[in-house]
Ligand code: SF4
């Protein structure tokens with residue numbers, strides 16, 4: 001019996017204790033400093049429990065379990081719903097300070113109804129037999145023009161014909177005016193972004209040409225919740241606005257949003273994607289963002305009422321009382337996600353949509369596929385990225401984001417490392433009471 005190559009072992013932040021976690025056997029334990037020392041030395045006085053829990057295992061047996069878990073993962077993913085993004089325009093009425101689409105050409109924005117019809121033809125043929133839903137994305141899909149409204153109406157009607165639900169990603173400025181139309185459809189959720197309260201938000205997400213947007217977005221969120229439409233509130237975070245997040249949390253709590261089962265939140269890390277950000281120093285790395293959040297939550301524990309950061313598998317463990325299944329792939333692109341835009345092109349996901357050279361095919365004027373490029377995306381997981389083969393974090397990391405990996409290393413089959421051990425060392429003491437710790 002040897003130590004499993006999937007064990008994640010790390011000292012907990014602000015504690016003398018350690019976490020030992022094995023995502024393959026789905027076990028996690030807190031080790032006292034004494035037991036941790038025994039484990040490190042490979043000299044555990046009573047190894048029975050370590051063997052039962054898969055922390056110590058026979059290599060052949062573990063490889064067999066790994067293969068079975070991989071097959072189950074692939075099978076489960078085949079049955080999963082596919083999220084298909086549709087970008088009817090890259091035009092937007094906001095001028096966000098960090099917008100990566102700013103440089104995208106939207107001069108030829110087309111409102112051709114044939115395009116929407118072609119989008120649905122692609123869904124019917126390319127994703128026949130798969131469970132799926134549509135997310136209308138942009139640019140800004142809820143613009144005040146009748147052209148924008150007509151496109152959305154057509155999408156909602158055609159989705160209803162196929163019994164598909166629709167989500168909308170919007171800046172929220174026109175949301176209130178769109179409530180009657182959205183209320184008539186099967187809306188899965190509306191994702192709206194608020195980066196803070198009042199001027200904190202307004203400075204980052206002003207109207208094109210200037211102008212505050214916060215108050216109007218808040219009215220839109222209130223109206224959506226009152227109409228029974230689920231809201232997914234997103235905050236895009238960097239060093240500029242993170243210190244103000246507790247204020248946003250208190251605002252959402254006081255407004256009654258967090259007590260509404262239709263309300264949920266997500267934090268998006270502002271990061272360099274394709275075009276140069278003006279101020280690189282503003283950006284957090286993945287780990288530094290979680291470190292700052294850790295300090296922020298310690299100071300403002302009510303923040304967890306507004307948002308629970310994942311800290312790798314910690315939040316899942318806290319909410320479900322067990323670990324998730326092993327994560328062989330954390331990138332849904334081309335597997336359970338696609339993104340199609342108004343130019344008639346098909347992309348893997350929202351990170352690549354509209355980016356020159358990332359096209360994987362077309363849906364208008366006719367359907368075509370770049371099979372070789374698609375296969376590369378489809379094949380990418382921790383079993384195909386060479387660097388992941390001997391990494392003990394692989395089943396909590398999943399190989400990271402293919403778009404980031406390609407941007408930084410020049411090829412899809414390369415790693416985008418997630419420091420899941422460090423995340424666990426912070427997440428466990430945030431979500432759980434550790435015996436002996438304050
Ligand atoms: S490439 Fe990155 S952004 Fe795109 S689906 Fe994969 S993980 Fe998500």
Ligand code: SF4
Pocket residue numbers: 382385387388391392393394395397398399400415416417418419
């Ligand atoms: S992407 Fe990096 S951290 Fe993740 S499994 Fe691969 S080598 Fe490990």
